Amino acid sequence: MERWDRAGRRAAYGAALALVPYALIKVSWVVGSLAGVLPVGDGFGMAEWVVLNTVTIGMAAIGIALALALVRPWGMRIPGPPVVICAWVGSGFLVSILPFAVFGALRGSAGGSGAGGDDPEMPAWEGTLVQLSFLGMGLGLALAVPAYLRRRWPDAFTGRLGDAPRTATPWAAALGGAVGLVWLYWALGGTAGIAHPAERNADWYVLTALSGGWALAAAAVTTTLTHARPARLPRRPALILGWIGSGSLFAWSAWKAPASLYVAWADPPDTLPPEHPAAAVTLHLCAVLAGAAMLRTLLRTRARAFGHRQPPPGPGHRAARRS
Template sequence: MERWDRVGRIAGYGAALALSPYLLIKVGWVVGSVAGVLPVGEGFTMAEWVVLNTVTVGMAAIGIALALALVRPWGMRIPGALVGFCAWVGSGFLVSVLPFAAVGGLLEEGGDDPALPVWEGVLIQFGFLGMGLGLAIAVPAYLRRRWPEAFAGRIGDGPRSALPWAAALGAAVGLVWLYWAAGGTAGIAHPAERIGAGYVLGAVGGFWAVAGAVAVWVVARTRPAGVPRWIPLVFGWVGSGSLFAWSGWKLPVTLYLALAGPAGVTPPENPAVAALLHLCAVVAGAGMLRTLVRSGSGSGSGSGSRKGKTAVHRGVGSLG
């Protein structure tokens, strides 16, 4: 346990350090564009550019604070619901960013702004990779340290719950994304606008949606009984977070693009279809997490049952 904690603490500090350049770059973009010394991104007005990047500044600041909360003593005093929710959303965002950042250099496509200096692009990708990898290690270490009994046991220890409708909805959304990633055109209004980055993000998002849905189904139906409980919990946690976080971000953006129609920005998907999918994904992600929480509150057996229930209710269960 001590070795795992030590590695987790190093990973948390590394995540905060890796994302710091991204935060500074985004702050520079906002200040520079307002001052007139840096250009506004293509297809955006000044107000739109400042609002978009101010939001990402806030997200980066929250990410850095989260990474530090996972390793500093004051992080153990923060309400478990707040830390858990931020970790859930952050994991959901980064699980899709990591593969994209890893293969982004292999895709011969420019970003939103062709004037983006190479060094800025490298630092941004490094920040996402470092943050994602750091949280992947620091979050489990923090959870084990704060709620050691919550994820113990095996599938089948607790009672079977009702059929998880949220898992079925999440799987349906994921299958549509995988269909688009495989080249399907139903629901695609502008096929010529599709790029490699979109295929990668669609494939990753679809995979985690389906994997998370299957994991939640396994936990809820307590089959197969001998599987260690932490395995489907990890996939259910990440899959539900990916559905909720990315579609929670994409839904307002999709609605804005559909209603405002900014010049030079043409999403490939049909706006109505895309908005409906993102709405379903947000609902499914939240519902899948609730299923995990409710299933976890009834887990545990033998002398450790009461401890397990108490840990889940006070910790992860506070998210529900």
């Protein structure tokens, strides 16, 4: 077994194990709040708190199952699309969480308090375990997903950009780039589309900047792949950047769009996001569409590359075989 494959297998087990504390903490919150022994989070009613944490428990279960599918024999037998989609969405979530968690840990250390230490409803040890779960899952998937793809589809990332014919730039690249520019504009302090500037904090700036950067990266990679230039550039780094960037666009906005719609419709008095609800909903819906279309473009571009490099045998080939 190659060294890379061994590292990927160990990383998959590590990712599954890292997410267990997060799932157990979320279960304890749901059970404790229903039993009346743990408080409900600030700004939430009982039903909202239970539904939100139940959803995150389900997401954690899917993450653990995904990590095990990347290493266990049965993961090679299940259909490819569910594994690819789950890995794509999971990578999209974690690519922004990882830098954010590191930033939060550094800021907590500088401030002299641990993660969650300022929140009386979350002890510091719980906040630390939650951050470690995300960090472990993210780092584990970063190694386990490429190793799994290499085992199941050995030629998935081979070749160079010039192997595929040039095609027109898809609308998704333009749409995703526009969304990324707006997010970076906000991260740099822009106020157009911001309803409550005073509500912007360091966490909001970091997440907005990360989302905008990945959106622009995905748009640039999608354009590069469809133009098949520069021809000598290996396809692997371009596909990886496009995979991560499009996943970030889709995953985060697929989660934030319903939340923004709820805020716009219900106007809860204890929830005051910095963005104007209409602007936030519009951007997130555009990001979901752009991310999904970019993934489709990446997959189709890869298929065209194989078709271009390996054309079907013609009559001359058959004649040569008969001779």
